[in-house]
Amino acid sequence: MLKRLKLAILNSQIKRSIFRVGIPNTDRKRVLIVLGNVFLHLHPTKVRTSAVKLRYTWCAGGLSFFLFLVLTLTGVLLMFYYRPTVEGAYPDMLDMRSAVPFGIMRELHRWTAHAMVIMVMVHMFRVFMTGSYKPPREFNWCVGVILLVLTFLLSFTGYLLPWDQLAIWAITVGSNMARATPLVGAGGPFSDFLQVGGVPLIHPGDDARFFLLGAREIGGTTLLRFYVLHCVAIPVVAGFLMAVHFWRVRKDTISGPL
């Protein structure tokens, strides 16, 4: 009776359409299951026990990814109660503490963000100290450097969203740096060269800072711009590069202790 039920389940269209292979009782079937599963295939088929020692990796990369997942989850939840508008942002941020269950959600997002920046740098330090950036892993080091920059940009764009004095002046200072960008910043070096018949091509109405703020000064356009970058654009790029990063870790294998 039980045996017939078991066979009926194993041979059912649903079971076969999801898992493709039957009972994994041979090495070939086990490999096929790992290859055919989107979650399992990301993990290396072979990991040296010496290379996953906590003493060696500090699990810093894994913890960075875990913090990213926590930030994604809490961030999506915060999006339900936050309006990226000049009138709505600050009151919404305050209301998240008391008018919404789990007022700790925003703090969770904030502290996790700080922790992620620290953890990514710890991960980079570990990779540097163990020499794991050396060939054949030099490409993954470069991907990691871009991911570090994206982490900083996520932190920077998220800083404006509370829309309090600290946020506005921090972004004022940060975006003023864009003014000094060579060639494309209105106050930067070499931007004077870009002119046609005495008319400057780069001026405060079209330079790098204007591109960042969506206006000549910080305002509603900046808030909306940073919100979209923070919630959609940068996380999508970072997620894509993370997939590449993890894939390369699998393909190049984790470096072992010396």
Next chain:
Amino acid sequence: METKPVTSGQISPREAAIRRLKAQGVLDTDGRPMPRRRFLMNLALAWTAFAAATGSALAALFAFMVPRVDFTKTEVFKVGQPANFPPRTVDESFKASRRIWIVNDGSRIFAVSAVCTHLGCTPNWMENERKFKCPCHGSGFTMQGINFEGPAPTPLRRYEVTLADDGQIVVNKGRQFLHEKGEFDDPKSYIAV
């Protein structure tokens, strides 16, 4: 069982493996594997913990989606003195801002909801024909809000009206009165003139 003689200071690979498994807890101190009962107990415990963690996380997620404060504006407001609403007239001055009409049918003043009971459009008051007419599907209502033509299934709803200390009429959209429940004779639903 045959065991190789062990020279002092050296351990056989088999002995080393047993010691390692003992250290990992796979074998107990006597070298026996974990009893089946204990394995099943551990398995049940692990799955219970996992289910509890997942369940409470989902419950918390659900709780987070229910805000503690409703920021909808309070729908209690004054509309003016009863004398401002002459007998047998429909006042449309609050239709755009509050979506109500103040109707004086000659014996009572009441607040009529400007929401068609068919599919929620806003009807118009046709002064020449003395009726409310919905532009969406042609439902018609009398001055009292009683449906008499078109698809609307019930009369227009009414809101609570009371008199404030200064004599003004106060409309409370938080409480509505339905004709089909026989609530139009409720003293809170009208002001006698």
